[in-house]
Amino acid sequence: MQKTKKSKFMIASGLAISMLVASGIACAEDDSMDGKKLYQGNCASCHGMNGEPTEMGKSLKPFAARNHRAIAQYVSRDELRRIITYGVKGTAMEAKKYTLDPLQIDAVIDFIKTFEYEPDLANGKARFEAVCVQCHGVDGRAQTGVGAKNLIYTKLGLEEIVHTMRYGRPGTLMDSKRHQLSNPDIADVANYVYSLRYNADHKKGKILFKENCQSCHSTAKGIKLISNAASSQTLSEIDDHTLDLRIRHGRHVHKAGKHVNKLSSDEIQDIIAYIRDELK
Numbered sequence: 001m002q003k004t005k006k007s008k009f010m011i012a013s014g015l016a017i018s019m020l021v022a023s024g025i026a027c028a029e030d031d032s033m034d035g036k037k038l039y040q041g042n043c044a045s046c047h048g049m050n051g052e053p054t055e056m057g058k059s060l061k062p063f064a065a066r067n068h069r070a071i072a073q074y075v076s077r078d079e080l081r082r083i084i085t086y087g088v089k090g091t092a093m094e095a096k097k098y099t100l101d102p103l104q105i106d107a108v109i110d111f112i113k114t115f116e117y118e119p120d121l122a123n124g125k126a127r128f129e130a131v132c133v134q135c136h137g138v139d140g141r142a143q144t145g146v147g148a149k150n151l152i153y154t155k156l157g158l159e160e161i162v163h164t165m166r167y168g169r170p171g172t173l174m175d176s177k178r179h180q181l182s183n184p185d186i187a188d189v190a191n192y193v194y195s196l197r198y199n200a201d202h203k204k205g206k207i208l209f210k211e212n213c214q215s216c217h218s219t220a221k222g223i224k225l226i227s228n229a230a231s232s233q234t235l236s237e238i239d240d241h242t243l244d245l246r247i248r249h250g251r252h253v254h255k256a257g258k259h260v261n262k263l264s265s266d267e268i269q270d271i272i273a274y275i276r277d278e279l280k
């Protein structure tokens, strides 16, 4: 009697376990959350299964479908989520919030994020020379007098450079390049710009400081900004661009004279790197 009860129980629990296992398998096979399949069913007809637009996608008006391969690593999830959820008004890119739920959109983004792209720096240079140098200069130092930023000293990362190129800076001459350049061109130019970056050397800066500044400023930390009635700031509160201006054009220049005037802008970047290091 005892025995049969026990074996019945075992059979029952065995059954329950196998049902659990079966439903677990059913869950794993449910592909409503499979980013690749969702992409295939909802996006690939225009954007291509490998992220490169199809012939149909390329023929769309007013704007062709864009390459995902080239932006996958440079556009944030938040931005992708916004575009996919709300679409792009006036284009074939419709809002997907009616067909995909937020988790499915995230699954599609996971799939897009698997795309890889090898930037072409030679193309980046060619496109930079065609589209950017009028304001940023051939060397990227922006000595053109239109208020463009020096791209050699910029602190922006690749994603932020791409974002600036895609959307521009409203209210300035820097306008959106999204419809002037393809996504591969944007990725190539961004990587080229990134490759131009001047890597300031704090060790050189230390030597330059000793030679040109120490006679009056015994330590970098001890430098006091000349304040005005409206504000008094410390060195660590101002950004590198402002510090560069203070060194180059600050009131001390009439005393420091040739110590400051003979320095190149790269040397000033080195000194700033040294000052920042000392402030840490």
Ligand code: HEC
Binding pocket: 039, 042, 043, 044, 045, 046, 047, 057, 060, 063, 064, 065, 066, 067, 071, 080, 083, 084, 088, 091, 092, 093, 094, 096, 108, 183
């Ligand atoms: C009917 C064609 C079509 C389908 C289907 C489609 N898109 Fe688009 N998509 C476009 C077009 C056209 C654009 C370009 C809009 C523009 O130029 O602003 C675009 C733009 C985008 C962008 C912005 C790219 C960029 O560089 O700015 C993203 C991201 C995007 N689509 C994702 C998706 C995803 C994810 C799906 C599927 C869930 C999808 N699209 C389905 C046509 C389509």
Ligand code: HEC
Binding pocket: 128, 131, 132, 133, 134, 135, 136, 146, 147, 148, 149, 150, 151, 154, 155, 156, 160, 161, 164, 165, 169, 172, 173, 174, 175, 177, 189, 190, 193
């Ligand atoms: C018509 C002039 C003009 C052209 C052409 C132009 N830019 Fe700009 N760019 C500007 C201006 C002006 C700013 C400064 C905007 C501001 O004050 O924030 C700027 C800022 C930037 C910044 C932000 C830098 C930072 O540190 O904040 C980047 C990156 C940039 N441009 C990249 C490019 C690239 C790449 C191209 C070519 C594809 C380009 N720009 C073409 C005028 C231009």
Ligand code: HEC
Binding pocket: 209, 212, 213, 214, 215, 216, 217, 223, 224, 225, 226, 227, 243, 246, 247, 249, 250, 251, 252, 255, 256, 259, 260, 271
């Ligand atoms: C001949 C003396 C002298 C030399 C050399 C000198 N400075 Fe100064 N500097 C001053 C004086 C004086 C001030 C005014 C503030 C004070 O009294 O501390 C000042 C102020 C500054 C300020 C604040 C400027 C402002 O507008 O707020 C900075 C930044 C600075 N110095 C950096 C440097 C650096 C970097 C060097 C070396 C490249 C240097 N100085 C060389 C005398 C000098």
